[in-house]
Amino acid sequence: MKAEGQRILKELVLVGGGHSHIAILKEFGMRPVLGLRITLISEYGGTPYSGMLPGLIAGHYNYEEVHIDLVRLCRLAGAQFYRTRVEGLDLGGKRVLCEGRPPVRFDLISINNGSTPRTKGIAGAAKYSIPVKPIMQFLRGWDRILEAAIKREGDSYRVTVIGGGAGGVEVTLATQFCLYNELKKRNITSSQIEFHLVTESDVLLPTHNPRVQEKYTRILDDRKVVVHLQHRVVKVEADALFCEPGAIILSDAIILATDGAPSEWLRESGLTTDHQGFIVVDECLRSPSHPFVFAAGDAASVREHPRPKSGVFAVRQGPPLGENIRLALADLPSKPFVPQRHFLSLISTGDQYAVASRGRWALEGKIIWKIKDWIDRRWMKQYRELPAMSEDEGDSRIAERLIPNSDTLPEEGKETIRCGGCGSKVGSVVLNKVLNRVDIIERKDILLGLKSSDDAAALKVPEGMIQVQSVDSFPVFLNDPYMFGKIAANHCLGDLFAMGAEPQSAQVLVTVDPGSDSAMEEQLFQVMSGAISLLEEHRVALIGGHTSEGSPLGIGLVVNGLAEEGSLLRKGGMRPGDQLIMTKPLGTGTIFAADMRARAKSSWIEEAVRSMVRSNGPAIDCFKRHGASASSDVTGFGLVGHLIEMLHASGTGAKMNLKAVTFFSGAVETAKAGILSTLQPQNRKLEASLKFKGERDERYELLFDPQTSGGLLASVPLKHAEACLGDLKSVGYLDAAVIGEVVVREKEEPCLEIRGL
Ligand SMILES: Cc1cc2nc3c(=O)[nH]c(=O)nc-3n(C[C@H](O)[C@H](O)[C@H](O)COP(=O)(O)OP(=O)(O)OC[C@H]3O[C@@H](n4cnc5c(N)ncnc54)[C@H](O)[C@@H]3O)c2cc1C
Structure with missing residues (x-):
């Protein structure tokens, strides 16, 4: 904080x-x-x-x-x-x-x-059983069990749960309830389905009182679950469990709910x-x-x-x-x-019924489930309904001064009055420590790089090649400096790829949050490691940079690329009839604006980050192979902004179909909630250059959403468009889409026409 x-x-x-x-x-x-x-x-x-x-x-x-x-x-x-x-x-x-x-x-x-459930002492458990935790892994495994049981269409199918504690009985009854329900929905009989529960203990729920144990013994019996007490499973195979002393239990699916390891x-x-x-x-x-x-x-x-x-x-x-x-x-x-020694346990039976257990006391019924459901939902509410937060609130709340002040801190943590000279440069000790911890690739065309002690880098441009250069910088938008560094580097390389150049080298400018030397070293290390790992993927050498102290954390990169003379793919080459292909979905601006306000879901951030670290390199190769006439990477000006730049440079018009444009999960939702990037209204001023036909909703707003590490937009001859799209998908751009076509520019008419929903 x-x-x-x-x-x-x-x-x-x-x-x-x-x-x-x-x-x-x-x-x-x-x-x-x-x-x-x-x-x-x-x-x-x-x-x-x-x-x-x-x-x-x-x-x-x-x-x-x-x-x-x-x-x-x-x-x-x-x-x-x-x-x-x-x-x-x-x-x-x-x-x-x-x-x-x-x-x-x-x-x-x-x-x-x-x-996670203990597998030790059960040979083959890791290979042939599905542990109940981590839950994501279990749910995937459970889906496979469901599918297999449904495929049997009423023929026999056995599910066995290992573990007779509260977790084991709950999972047995919950999976049984779920499976029977799924079969019923499909009109498949469940009469041939068997559920078994195996435990080494001589009672069920050994940490609970005998009344709870009796109730559960009865409930499992009523639900026709076969219970195997005093069976210590020592080995499992794909279709059987081997127990001591000597029993073999055949089973089609094995679930592991043993005590935690x-x-x-x-x-x-x-x-x-x-x-x-x-x-x-x-x-x-x-x-x-x-x-x-x-x-x-x-x-x-x-x-x-x-x-x-x-x-x-x-x-x-x-x-x-x-x-x-x-x-x-x-x-x-x-x-x-x-x-406390005793606490209330509410143990469910899968069918919205539960048993309450505390000390020597036990009670059961539908009402117990209702109480459990109410308690659980109330508990979850405190984390689901988090207080609203404005974008800059994180720094303005009243903070406690707990950490000892400078007088009691060790030398490296002492507050010192920092001079702003040399751009508040981070000390050379911190920088050198970081540089010693990261691997920087070397290339033959880097004559003087980071390892030389000269004042500037020197690069070789091979005969017949030209140098292509670009720069961009960002304040932090993601609360993970490593991934932030990676995305920033990918974004910057995107400009080189858009022009068809091969990245060669980069200089980096980092602003780190002020702090103790070790805190600054850590942040610099994380952000630089992210950027360098991305550069390394493309064999790009880091040749220099500058670091300074300041808030917030930020990173910028100057990137250099090489291209054969005359080979650059520019914005101005579009030809009427070309198809417009966009490689990535839109929406990073709105999603990260929502994230700043603690209103974005983790799954949205994960999806956006996955896309933001996806290189545009393979995409430009596809475009080049299929004769693309122009390309640009879609970044700060949004899709419309970058398309209009291309249209002006090409002297053409375009028709775009809003229905064909793809958006990240959550983007439409956050835009609908009125959460937009602060840059979006500026981008929207380009409306004067377009004509809109049909219905519009928040998707229209997202056409002006500024993108970080966005996809490529390219114009491809009609005859190659389908094959190009297929190629893009095959190399991982699953959301690539033809979003419109290039047309002859009509005088007096806006250059871009967008068809609505
Ligand atoms: C089916 C079932 C039902 C249960 N029902 C109840 C119940 O009704 N009441 C009850 O009190 N207990 C119940 N339990 C027991 C309960 O789940 C655990 O005791 C409890 O979850 C432990 O909480 P925890 O905070 O220690 O860890 P967890 O809740 O397990 O959280 C651990 C977190 O750490 C993360 N993590 C794990 N390993 C790593 C790693 N290497 N790197 C990074 N992150 C990692 C996980 O993703 C997870 O987010 C049940 C257990 C099962 C299996």
Whole structure:
């Protein structure tokens, strides 16, 4: 959380968007800590509320009703969101190791990444069974089971669930309810479908009281679920389970709902873990071996107060975890937290019926389900209906000054009065550290590059070639500096590709948020790593740059390309009859305007980011192969703006079909809500140059939406258009579309005619 003029002094990294961390994010969003940067690392943009998982499987809720949107929550909290899987910890270097992206530095770290069903001791489980967590993976596997069962059209089909705890019985009954429902919808009999539940325990629900166990034994019996007690599964194959002592259970589908196991990398991290590999924490939720590490939820094993793994405890640990992190930031002693021993469990039976369990007490009925449903929905509401936020609110909330001030900080974190000379240049130590950590490719045509100590770079332009150059820069719009750097570099290369040039080299200008040396190094490292990884994909050498301190984070790139003389594809070559092909959907401006206000869904951001890092390189190759007469990349002026530029340069007119234009998921919705980029009204002034026929809705507004790292717009001869479109799709531009045609320009008439819906 960074207030205006505030330097980043500490980094808090949250691993996993579990139940405790979502509470922290919301609370830190409402009561920010001055000088603290929070980063959440999670492998999915949404995290499920465990209590509603069986209802999701049974079909009573949809995906969004049971998932908390981590992207929106992070926006509200002013936190960074890195969507990736954590693979390890480097505790000595205080770094989190992530899949497919550079390590992430921290001062304090909190781990709340849950658990997944235990596969250890069950040979073949990883290959032949479907674990109930992570839920996205389970839902995909469950779809395959449904499809296979439906295909049998009433012939026998066996589903077996391994695990007799609350999760296991709930999943058995929820999957049965769902499958029977799907068969009924298709008029297929379910009489040949069998459900089996296998557990090594001698009772069902061993952590609950005997009355609950009896009720469940009866309910499973009524629902014709075959229960195998005292069967320890030791091996599974595609169609069978092998149990000790000696039984074989044949099965077409195997679901794993065993007790939770921790991530393997926790055990290897060097943290003190218990015999199962969960992180040992004290009653303040702090690792005794590494006090800068906190942990909560399933991932943690509280030394003083062992409790079963349950979402209830993860939820309850959220507030004390947040408070103890605040205290640790202020170098104050932590406060112990004693979790309650007994709590109310409401265990569902799939058919909107549930059993309540607490201590020695049990109750069942439809009303219990209704109460459960009400409690769960009410809990979700606090995260689904987040307070509205204006674009700049993140910095204006009253922030707590918790981190010790300059007098008590170690040397590197001390606030110093910064001079603005040399463009507030970032110190050479920080810069050199970053440059030493990134790999920069070398090329023979770079005579003097980053590795030389000269004042400027020197490039060789081979005989018969010309140099093509472009520049662009951006303030940060995405709360992930690595991906931001990647998108910015891709956007800048887009200008070279649009002209048919081959990128060769780049210079980069970065403005990093003021902070301690380590905070600035981290941000510079992340943003540069993103940009360099993209440049590397295209064998582009980084030959120089400049860094400065300032707010907000920003990056600009000067890019150089090479092209054969006379080969450039320019805006002015369009010919009447050519077809207009656009390679990517529109809508990044409106979606990121919504994201700034914490109103964009994580799935929209994911889709837009995927497209924004997709290179325009393969697209220009397709266009060239199919004889394109002109091309441009669609960026800040929006589709209409760039098309009109092309039409003016070509002296032609064009007819465009609004129905044919594609938009990112969420773009029409955010535009409909009146959320548009601040640039859009300026772009819309081009309306004077067009004639509109027919009906219009918010899609019309999006024709003026400024794009970041947008697609290419090209004119292709009619006879090649279909083949060109097929080629574009085959290399990954699945949304490429013919959106109109080039026509003869009529005097006195606007150059562009748009047909509406
Ligand atoms: C079918 C079923 C029903 C259940 N019903 C209930 C119930 O009714 N009540 C109850 O109290 N408990 C229930 N539980 C148990 C409950 O799900 C867990 O105890 C609870 O989810 C643990 O919460 P957590 O906050 O520790 O982690 P989780 O809620 O599991 O969250 C972990 C988060 O970390 C992310 N993550 C995991 N690994 C990584 C990684 N390597 N890198 C980045 N991110 C990662 C995940 O994507 C996820 O967002 C149920 C469990 C199952 C399987």
